[in-house]
Amino acid sequence: MAMLFARSRNLVSSLRQNLGLSAILIKRNHSSPRPVFTNYQLSSRVFLDPSTSFRHESTAVETQPDLVQQSDHEDDAQELDFPGGKVGYTSEMKFIPESSSRRIPCYRVLNEHGKIISDRDFIPVSEKLAVRMYEQMATLQVMDHIFYEAQRQGRISFYLTSVGEEAINIASAAALSPEDVVLPQYREPGVLLWRGFTLEEFANQCFGNKADYGKGRQMPIHYGSNQHNYFTVSSPIATQLPQAAGVGYALKMEKKNACAVTFIGDGGTSEGDFHAGLNFAAVMEAPVVFICRNNGWAISTHISEQFRSDGIVVKGQAYGIRSIRVDGNDALAVYNAVRSAREMAVKEQRPILIEAMTYRVGHHSTSDDSTKYREADEIQYWKMSRNPVNRFKKWVEDNGWWSEEDESKLRSSTRKQLLQAIQAAEKWEKQPLTELFNDVYDVKTKNLEEQEVGLKALVEKQPQDYPTGFHI
Amino acid sequence: MASLLGRFCRKLVVPGSAHGSRMISTTACDSEAVKSLNLYSAINQALHIALETDPRSYVFGEDVGFGGVFRCTTGLAERFGKNRVFNTPLCEQGIVGFGIGLAAMGNRAVVEIQFADYIYPAFDQIVNEAAKFRYRSGNQFNCGGLTIRAPYGAVGHGGHYHSQSPEAFFCHVPGIKVVIPRSPREAKGLLLSSIRDPNPVVFFEPKWLYRQAVEEVPEHDYMIPLSQAEVIREGNDITLVGWGAQLTVMEQACLDAEKVLDFIFQLKDNWFKVSNMGLELIMQEGISCELIDLKTLLPWDKETVEASVKKTGRLLISHEAPVTGGFGAEISATILERCFLKLEAPVSRVCGLDTPFPLVFEPFYMPTKNKASSSSSLSSPLKKKRHYLIMGLHVWCRYWMQSSPLLITSHSICFFR
Numbered sequence: 001m002a003m004l005f006a007r008s009r010n011l012v013s014s015l016r017q018n019l020g021l022s023a024i025l026i027k028r029n030h031s032s033p034r035p036v037f038t039n040y041q042l043s044s045r046v047f048l049d050p051s052t053s054f055r056h057e058s059t060a061v062e063t064q065p066d067l068v069q070q071s072d073h074e075d076d077a078q079e080l081d082f083p084g085g086k087v088g089y090t091s092e093m094k095f096i097p098e099s100s101s102r103r104i105p106c107y108r109v110l111n112e113h114g115k116i117i118s119d120r121d122f123i124p125v126s127e128k129l130a131v132r133m134y135e136q137m138a139t140l141q142v143m144d145h146i147f148y149e150a151q152r153q154g155r156i157s158f159y160l161t162s163v164g165e166e167a168i169n170i171a172s173a174a175a176l177s178p179e180d181v182v183l184p185q186y187r188e189p190g191v192l193l194w195r196g197f198t199l200e201e202f203a204n205q206c207f208g209n210k211a212d213y214g215k216g217r218q219m220p221i222h223y224g225s226n227q228h229n230y231f232t233v234s235s236p237i238a239t240q241l242p243q244a245a246g247v248g249y250a251l252k253m254e255k256k257n258a259c260a261v262t263f264i265g266d267g268g269t270s271e272g273d274f275h276a277g278l279n280f281a282a283v284m285e286a287p288v289v290f291i292c293r294n295n296g297w298a299i300s301t302h303i304s305e306q307f308r309s310d311g312i313v314v315k316g317q318a319y320g321i322r323s324i325r326v327d328g329n330d331a332l333a334v335y336n337a338v339r340s341a342r343e344m345a346v347k348e349q350r351p352i353l354i355e356a357m358t359y360r361v362g363h364h365s366t367s368d369d370s371t372k373y374r375e376a377d378e379i380q381y382w383k384m385s386r387n388p389v390n391r392f393k394k395w396v397e398d399n400g401w402w403s404e405e406d407e408s409k410l411r412s413s414t415r416k417q418l419l420q421a422i423q424a425a426e427k428w429e430k431q432p433l434t435e436l437f438n439d440v441y442d443v444k445t446k447n448l449e450e451q452e453v454g455l456k457a458l459v460e461k462q463p464q465d466y467p468t469g470f471h472i
Numbered sequence: 473m474a475s476l477l478g479r480f481c482r483k484l485v486v487p488g489s490a491h492g493s494r495m496i497s498t499t500a501c502d503s504e505a506v507k508s509l510n511l512y513s514a515i516n517q518a519l520h521i522a523l524e525t526d527p528r529s530y531v532f533g534e535d536v537g538f539g540g541v542f543r544c545t546t547g548l549a550e551r552f553g554k555n556r557v558f559n560t561p562l563c564e565q566g567i568v569g570f571g572i573g574l575a576a577m578g579n580r581a582v583v584e585i586q587f588a589d590y591i592y593p594a595f596d597q598i599v600n601e602a603a604k605f606r607y608r609s610g611n612q613f614n615c616g617g618l619t620i621r622a623p624y625g626a627v628g629h630g631g632h633y634h635s636q637s638p639e640a641f642f643c644h645v646p647g648i649k650v651v652i653p654r655s656p657r658e659a660k661g662l663l664l665s666s667i668r669d670p671n672p673v674v675f676f677e678p679k680w681l682y683r684q685a686v687e688e689v690p691e692h693d694y695m696i697p698l699s700q701a702e703v704i705r706e707g708n709d710i711t712l713v714g715w716g717a718q719l720t721v722m723e724q725a726c727l728d729a730e731k732v733l734d735f736i737f738q739l740k741d742n743w744f745k746v747s748n749m750g751l752e753l754i755m756q757e758g759i760s761c762e763l764i765d766l767k768t769l770l771p772w773d774k775e776t777v778e779a780s781v782k783k784t785g786r787l788l789i790s791h792e793a794p795v796t797g798g799f800g801a802e803i804s805a806t807i808l809e810r811c812f813l814k815l816e817a818p819v820s821r822v823c824g825l826d827t828p829f830p831l832v833f834e835p836f837y838m839p840t841k842n843k844a845s846s847s848s849s850l851s852s853p854l855k856k857k858r859h860y861l862i863m864g865l866h867v868w869c870r871y872w873m874q875s876s877p878l879l880i881t882s883h884s885i886c887f888f889r
Contacts, residue, residue, distance in 0.1 A: 242572075250579055446699075
């Protein structure tokens with residue numbers, strides 16, 4: 001217990017240092033309060049209930065750097081009232097630089113060799129949890145590989161992998177509670193996997209068979225499960241962000257011990273919905289954790305063509321949102337950051353932004369060949385030397401919690417299970433034709449009833465023009 | 473004579489009478505309290521009732537806190553609190569997206585878009601998200617609790633960006649409903665139905681009527697069913713279909729078309745002075761019009777319109793939105809499919825011009841009652857038939873000037889039926 005408290009005290013100071021923000025000198029004038037931050041936001045001490053094992057202090061706000069270096073002129077003692085609050089004067093005309101002198105560093109716990117860098121801001125992860133996390137990361141890898149191959153063989157129409165982002169997928173899910181509502185983009189099936197979606201259920205959606213919860217209406221990988229609090233994936237980018245703000249607000253009004261968690265890629269942050277989502281979450285003080293997977297590529301568009309800012313983390317402050325940049329390939333760092341973010345979101349009823357730095361090892365999807373726009377060497381480097389699964393594996397192995405035997409057993413059994421799942425899903429009955437017309441509205445409308453009758457008659461008359469297996 | 477006149481009177485709707493056999497919403501009884509309200513007050517009442525009856529309902533949008541730019545949300549924030557009635561940042565895609573999130577969690581989100589002209593940033597959220605939310609999830613999720621309200625339509629001085637009627641864009645989207653009320657009483661009932669309907673609804677309010685239209689509105693909680701059109705004026709010669717503010721214009725056109733008795737009686741004293749113009753007026757008038765309020769454009773009540781057109785044989789559709797690609801085209805195509813053999817004339821559309829909504833040219837742009845009256849459906853086919861008959865009678869009358877003109881006129885009317 002004492003050790004835990006010691007750790008958390010270190011957590012406090014190391015959070016300060018790791019954020020590296022005290023590097024910039026701040027000269028404050030005591031009579032001019034900061035215009036942007038209210039008292040509410042300053043150093044709220046958070047005490048968690050005994051069931052959780054750590055206490056933290058949200059200090060990020062206090063140590064944010066001033067964007068403008070204030071000088072000592074007398075003018076600064078004066079203030080002017082504006083609708084947004086008091087603002088100090090300066091007779092020095094100084095533009096805020098387009099970028100900070102130093103990029104925001106990213107928080108990491110494990111080095112590339114799977115060794116803990118420092119004990120300071122690290123929530124201990126039990127053996128059980130660590131092993132489960134590793135197993136799931138490996139399962140996700142195998143699943144991606146097999147489904148990708150299935151698409152190449154023409155058995156499913158489409159697939160997209162999360163290769164390289166296994167740590168973000170699994171570690172973030174592990175840090176959440178099952179009541180937290182997840183609004184994914186589309187590269188987060190690991191979150192659903194963690195929550196208990198079976199390989200068979202994944203396969204059913206990819207094949208759009210009768211067992212698919214989505215009833216065969218959408219392309220593969222558009223998973224959704226209300227049972228697992230995982231909103232159905234939709235292809236349009238970033239639309240889930242303002243929705244997440246609404247979901248968070250709903251949870252806030254219901255006083256639930258839960259938050260909304262939503263994912264987005266680096267490309268998606270250019271969408272208007274990113275701005276809408278973050279701004280609304282901040283203004284409405286909604287408990288939302290925004291996790292941005294900055295994997296360097298939006299299909300063929302490199303981040304240098306996506307924005308000119310220091311990534312996404314710096315955008316958080318523009319909305320009044322507390323943010324952190326994390327090494328997305330470090331499972332423990334992701335776990336820690338998401339865990340803390342979630343606690344802050346729920347306890348303080350505020351949004352948090354996490355930028356997880358990573359690399360998209362796979363192609364954008366099965367419709368893409370990324371060697372056309374990036375070097376094969378680059379892909380190989382990230383795949384081999386910066387592999388998040390291997391990195392975490394080393395740490396787990398070093399603790400004596402995982403062996404090569406476990407590894408081969410897991411991989412072969414998962415592979416077998418997947419192949420069986422695919423075979424079964426392929427053979428499964430197709431959706432009945434009536435499901436084409438259901439759920440457009442809560443109750444089928446007259447025009448749909450008429451169209452259904454018309455279509456059925458047509459199919460019965462000329463069955464050769466239509467695919468078989470759809471029960472009329 | 474009297475019997476002939478009697479037959480004559482029965483067939484035409486006497487102008488100035490009450491609106492044919494109007495179907496009154498069944499939930500309003502005579503004994504219930506009513507109050508004279510304008511449109512924005514009726515909507516305000518509906519919102520009060522909606523928030524009162526469902527503690528998990530919310531009203532939000534730009535400036536709704538103080539009552540809204542059209543005062544539709546007056547008193548709500550004070551009564552229900554800022555947690556449930558609040559201003560949002562100026563961002564339509566955020567407003568609708570946030571509303572979808574709230575609705576997906578089982579709440580009722582009644583969002584306001586300040587003017588329908590500004591709904592387009594939210595089009596992606598409405599079309600790609602709200603409309604497909606239930607379908608794409610296999611009914612695991614839905615955002616049926618979402619209702620989007622927006623003032624639409626001409627206001628006299630609105631120009632491009634305060635007068636638009638964008639209903640056609642939304643009528644093309646399976647998964648949402650589009651509802652447009654014509655009056656305060658209708659608005660209250662339809663809005664409550666829309667809010668409580670388990671599907672996302674886009675509710676366009678005719679802003680011109682916010683203050684202009686005053687009606688007796690029952691004070692209690694009542695709903696008017698969606699997807700049920702109403703015959704607000706019965707007739708036999710032609711069916712007119714419209715929605716929202718345009719119905720008041722069309723009603724005027726109906727009244728003009730039905731005027732006949734006064735003029736025919738004037739002829740008695742003026743046979744020698746009967747001019748071409750007089751003949752024209754006889755030809756155009758005396759038309760019994762059936763006026764239908766569609767109320768819900770998506771999904772729309774085809775059966776009511778079909779039954780009416782099968783009776784009258786003629787259809788005229790009128791809306792403010794530009795004619796090309798307007799919702800009138802959908803109604804026209806459907807009726808042609810279903811009633812082709814019963815039609816005596818092409819379907820007529822009296823709509824806005826294919827231009828952005830102009831400012832100084834608004835009176836020229838709008839589908840006025842004169843445009844409706846002079847449209848081919850309301851004039852030419854009937855005109856031809858009567859023209860020949862009247863010319864014939866006119867010639868005959870000159871030789872029989874002593875004959876009673878009343879006899880002549882009643883003869884001529886009888887010919888037409």
